[in-house]
Amino acid sequence: MNFKGKTILVTGGTSGIGKATVSLFTQAGATVGVNHIGQHEAFIELERELSEAPGKLIELEANVTDAGQVRVALDTLLSATNRLDVLVNNAGVSLIKPFLEITEDEWDHIVDTDLKSVFLCCQAAIPELLKTRGTIVNIASELAISGRAKFAPYTAAKGGIISLTRSLAREFAPTIRVNAVAPGPTSTPMLAAEAAVPGHNESTADIPLGRYADPVEIATSIVFLASEHAGYFCGDILSPNGGAVMR
Ligand SMILES: NC(=O)c1ccc[n+]([C@@H]2O[C@H](COP(=O)([O-])OP(=O)(O)OC[C@H]3O[C@@H](n4cnc5c(N)ncnc54)[C@H](O)[C@@H]3O)[C@@H](O)[C@H]2O)c1
Numbered sequence: 001m002n003f004k005g006k007t008i009l010v011t012g013g014t015s016g017i018g019k020a021t022v023s024l025f026t027q028a029g030a031t032v033g034v035n036h037i038g039q040h041e042a043f044i045e046l047e048r049e050l051s052e053a054p055g056k057l058i059e060l061e062a063n064v065t066d067a068g069q070v071r072v073a074l075d076t077l078l079s080a081t082n083r084l085d086v087l088v089n090n091a092g093v094s095l096i097k098p099f100l101e102i103t104e105d106e107w108d109h110i111v112d113t114d115l116k117s118v119f120l121c122c123q124a125a126i127p128e129l130l131k132t133r134g135t136i137v138n139i140a141s142e143l144a145i146s147g148r149a150k151f152a153p154y155t156a157a158k159g160g161i162i163s164l165t166r167s168l169a170r171e172f173a174p175t176i177r178v179n180a181v182a183p184g185p186t187s188t189p190m191l192a193a194e195a196a197v198p199g200h201n202e203s204t205a206d207i208p209l210g211r212y213a214d215p216v217e218i219a220t221s222i223v224f225l226a227s228e229h230a231g232y233f234c235g236d237i238l239s240p241n242g243g244a245v246m247r
Helices: 016-027 040-049 067-081 104-132 152-172 189-195 215-226
Strands: 007-010 031-036 056-061 086-089 135-139 177-181
Touching: 007 016, 007 067, 016 031, 016 040, 016 056, 016 086, 016 215, 031 040, 031 067, 040 056, 056 067, 067 104, 086 104, 086 215, 104 135, 104 152, 135 152, 135 215, 152 177, 177 215
Parallel strands: 007 031, 007 086, 031 056, 086 135, 135 177
Antiparallel strands: none
């Protein structure tokens, strides 16, 4: 796929699925705004890894739960490229905790990072995407469909992303296509941190393909939805999940 001359913004782009997505877009020739929070070293390493790629990276450190920081990050990217073609809302955090023990601050942290951030980034980016007839790809989760014990705020936020995706798809079609990817368990630092939680049972037993996804297998769905090849996808939820959730 060719993204030469295109500008992409990937939130949470220095780790896991976001990093693989940045890598594919950069190899396809795009200028990629790489958002992260507190991962400057990881950005420098990624820039080094991609130094031979035809595209280019622009570092955008910002907390995506803060409207002012989102604005500054987008303005930094626009001052370099003067356009925005694709927004990938990927930044996210998870929490494994019994529902009755979740504090209000924990609920707000998860829902703000996973869902409010999508509202803030979309509201900032859509005026630019209207100019370029651009596209948005939001990252939900298969858990939004299946639900999971001890994941209440995370699954609620991811379900919200699916609903928000469909509402924005209807509101901004045909100018902007809005779609989502709902991955199954993927080998990233987030999954490793979850697996390390005492008492948490993370296993491939219920996955028909019998393994976790590699981040690049999720990134290919994201890049596909952002590409002209997905020109008839609108409000859709692509679900690379190894068969764990079939619908
Ligand atoms: N790994 C999985 O199994 C899996 C499955 C389904 C969905 N997802 C979703 O995919 C996305 C990426 O997950 P991952 O596994 O690659 O996670 P990860 O922990 O490897 O990366 C998350 C990224 O988000 C960034 N981030 C977190 N909070 C932020 C904030 N407030 N502002 C800006 N950036 C912030 C981090 O800096 C990091 O770059 C998330 O939305 C996650 O919920 C992951």
